[in-house]
Amino acid sequence: MSTQARGGLTGPHDLGDGLGAAGGDEPVISLRGVSHSYGAVRALVDVDLDVHAREVVAVVGDNGAGKSTLVNVMSGVLVPDAGEVVVEGRETQLRSPGVARQLGIATVFQDLALCEDLDVVENLFLGQELRRGPLLDEVAMEREAWRLLSQLAARVPSVRVPVGDLSGGQRQAVAIARALLGEPRVLVLDEPTAALGVTQTAEVLRLVERVRDRGYGVVLVSHTMPDVQAVADRVVVLRRGRLNGDFDADRTSYEEIIAAITGASPARRPRRQEDA
Amino acid sequence: MSTRAGGGPEVSTDRSTTVPGGVRGVGGAGRAAPGGSSRGADARAWAGAPWRERELGSLPVVGALVVLALVFQAFNSNFLSSDNLVNLTLQSATTGVITLGVVLVLLVGQIDLSVGAVSGLAAAVVAVGFVQEGWPLWAAVLAAVALGAAVGAGYGWLFTRLGVPSFVITLAGLLVCVGLQVRVLGATGSINLPYESWLVRFSQQVFLAPATAYALAALVAVGYGVTRWTGRRRRLAAELSAPGLVSIAVRTGLLAAALLLVTWYLNQNRGIGAMFAFFLLLVGMTDLLLRRTRWGRSVRAVGSNVVSARRAGYAVRRVYMSCFMACTALAALGGVLSAGRLAAANQGTGGSDTNLTAIAAAVIGGTSLFGGRGSAWSAVLGAFVIHSISSGLTLLNLDASIRYIVTGVVLALAVTIDALSRRRATAVR
Ligand SMILES: Nc1ncnc2c1ncn2[C@@H]1O[C@H](COP(=O)(O)OP(=O)(O)O)[C@@H](O)[C@H]1O
Ligand SMILES: [Mg+2]
Numbered sequence: 001m002s003t004q005a006r007g008g009l010t011g012p013h014d015l016g017d018g019l020g021a022a023g024g025d026e027p028v029i030s031l032r033g034v035s036h037s038y039g040a041v042r043a044l045v046d047v048d049l050d051v052h053a054r055e056v057v058a059v060v061g062d063n064g065a066g067k068s069t070l071v072n073v074m075s076g077v078l079v080p081d082a083g084e085v086v087v088e089g090r091e092t093q094l095r096s097p098g099v100a101r102q103l104g105i106a107t108v109f110q111d112l113a114l115c116e117d118l119d120v121v122e123n124l125f126l127g128q129e130l131r132r133g134p135l136l137d138e139v140a141m142e143r144e145a146w147r148l149l150s151q152l153a154a155r156v157p158s159v160r161v162p163v164g165d166l167s168g169g170q171r172q173a174v175a176i177a178r179a180l181l182g183e184p185r186v187l188v189l190d191e192p193t194a195a196l197g198v199t200q201t202a203e204v205l206r207l208v209e210r211v212r213d214r215g216y217g218v219v220l221v222s223h224t225m226p227d228v229q230a231v232a233d234r235v236v237v238l239r240r241g242r243l244n245g246d247f248d249a250d251r252t253s254y255e256e257i258i259a260a261i262t263g264a265s266p267a268r269r270p271r272r273q274e275d276a
Numbered sequence: 277m278s279t280r281a282g283g284g285p286e287v288s289t290d291r292s293t294t295v296p297g298g299v300r301g302v303g304g305a306g307r308a309a310p311g312g313s314s315r316g317a318d319a320r321a322w323a324g325a326p327w328r329e330r331e332l333g334s335l336p337v338v339g340a341l342v343v344l345a346l347v348f349q350a351f352n353s354n355f356l357s358s359d360n361l362v363n364l365t366l367q368s369a370t371t372g373v374i375t376l377g378v379v380l381v382l383l384v385g386q387i388d389l390s391v392g393a394v395s396g397l398a399a400a401v402v403a404v405g406f407v408q409e410g411w412p413l414w415a416a417v418l419a420a421v422a423l424g425a426a427v428g429a430g431y432g433w434l435f436t437r438l439g440v441p442s443f444v445i446t447l448a449g450l451l452v453c454v455g456l457q458v459r460v461l462g463a464t465g466s467i468n469l470p471y472e473s474w475l476v477r478f479s480q481q482v483f484l485a486p487a488t489a490y491a492l493a494a495l496v497a498v499g500y501g502v503t504r505w506t507g508r509r510r511r512l513a514a515e516l517s518a519p520g521l522v523s524i525a526v527r528t529g530l531l532a533a534a535l536l537l538v539t540w541y542l543n544q545n546r547g548i549g550a551m552f553a554f555f556l557l558l559v560g561m562t563d564l565l566l567r568r569t570r571w572g573r574s575v576r577a578v579g580s581n582v583v584s585a586r587r588a589g590y591a592v593r594r595v596y597m598s599c600f601m602a603c604t605a606l607a608a609l610g611g612v613l614s615a616g617r618l619a620a621a622n623q624g625t626g627g628s629d630t631n632l633t634a635i636a637a638a639v640i641g642g643t644s645l646f647g648g649r650g651s652a653w654s655a656v657l658g659a660f661v662i663h664s665i666s667s668g669l670t671l672l673n674l675d676a677s678i679r680y681i682v683t684g685v686v687l688a689l690a691v692t693i694d695a696l697s698r699r700r701a702t703a704v705r
Contacts, residue, residue: 111583113581113583113584113587113588114581114584115576115577115580115584115585115648117576117579117580117581117644117648118573118576118577118580118648122576122577126573126577126585127574127577127585127588127589127590129570131570134569135568135569136568136569136570136573138568139507139510139511139514139516140514142511142514142516143514143515143516
């Protein structure tokens, strides 16, 4: 167990050194046929989603399209009525947040779940502090905090400043760094720029790119098209709970995506499946 | 389940072993990345800043104490006499023990309005148990403190299971405890403790021998210096910014000088009371628990943001429960000590202003009413401020009415500072 855990731990970084042997085009995580209804409301209908290493998949859609439901499914908060997740060729179910994290899916929710009065290091290790005997190992935690933040090139004035004193973008960086602490394969971000101004949005988007460049798969839920176009490699459109397009971000125009969101165009077949 | 568990990194277990592994896995590549240089720059910029800026949180109170001392000294030169200061330390100790518990409850963002009543009840239990029932004194003390903890367990249960607001629960608890106190004391309403009992001697008459006091003061300073020095070595080994040797030496020297000076000055009179030393020990231990253990971290996290704390995996209910119980147990202990100090327990013990004084002291000492921010040492500082005011005004022959008004104004000031700093913190973003 522990050796495997360590293998998973360094995995994304190995990829960072030049796509590892596992490489190829195998998705690190795939959702298969996920459906979920709230009573009569069909929030997700037979949704497939592949996430590859080193890729930012944007999930876009109108209000009520099912984006948040998808995030909740991926994070294990919500157990869907049907569907499973395939991790390393094995089919499993995300039965709880703990299982999702064990399988390598880390989620940063919109409210970030930080404690404003605690400093950056304390927040990064919230609930999973390192110890040295009975006492907390502040030195190890601080060193690890610097390592994580510098990987993301996140600019934080000091790791000993309360998170409440940080800007929105910096808080997002802390929340993302915390999610990466568990060495996941995939990072799910729910509307990370929704509450931010222009500068801080740019900062967070750079952060997303860096996370991707370190070999993680990123699922970016957003309804802000400029953000999506800035960082996404692939754009998945949800419409009324169904997949309504899976686009290569570089080869797709803004209008095409908008059309898929609003339902003005027929669903295009996903690029990945064309390749296969 | 077992196949799945093997598939991904284990999150919750093996933290201490997996993370260093991760550091090694990243190796030089991660360090040499742009982040490496940004860390260096940050570390350099930070090196000039205070070691931990949060420690400045208690600066306003210390300033207030100095101002109070100077003002009272100007009006009456007895204020800073060693005799008066020794009295002050003893008065502060009983209030301070109760305040220490209040600090814990405030840290989780709750309040206990019944600490005075609980202390009075505990005093009554000790007196009745020891004097009337003939229990061994240690058993009576233990029973009183256990009763206090049980009251807190009741609060914790009502709060965490039924969601009743803590100020209502503890207000109800206050009434119940006052009633119980009167019943326990019985018809006489007042019971004297024999002067030769160890509780009375401990709280009134036992003072550290001068040599012991100096040795302890020196030990604390040396311990501080050694801790800082080993901390510096560990931080340097981990390539983190660390305080300079000179700064450590200067701080240690200043601390040693201050401690020895205070010890010397108090030794001019009776010296350092055993009860005061005990109080400082309690505060020091609580401070260690709060700052350096997982429990302490969970307390501040819960007080700062319960939802985040719960998501982070802390056992939130247990955290609340532990703080309510520690608070009432400490209140009971404070009551026991004040019974010892007065060599009596009566219906007034823990009554009138004990409650308000203990709660006000926590806030004046710098612990936030809004949860998440504060320190065990605010019990010491707050108790000093409150008793300085009362002692100073008494020396000026001003009666209790003025004392209440001045204390109230100081409390209002402290809460205002608290609220303002809170607003600044949330307004910055
Ligand atoms: N807890 C819930 N109970 C009932 N219906 C819900 C609930 N959450 C979401 N829905 C419904 O499911 C659909 C998808 O919602 P959601 O996933 O929040 O969409 P999005 O995040 O894309 O705006 C909407 O019609 C919404 O009203
Ligand atoms: Mg939503």
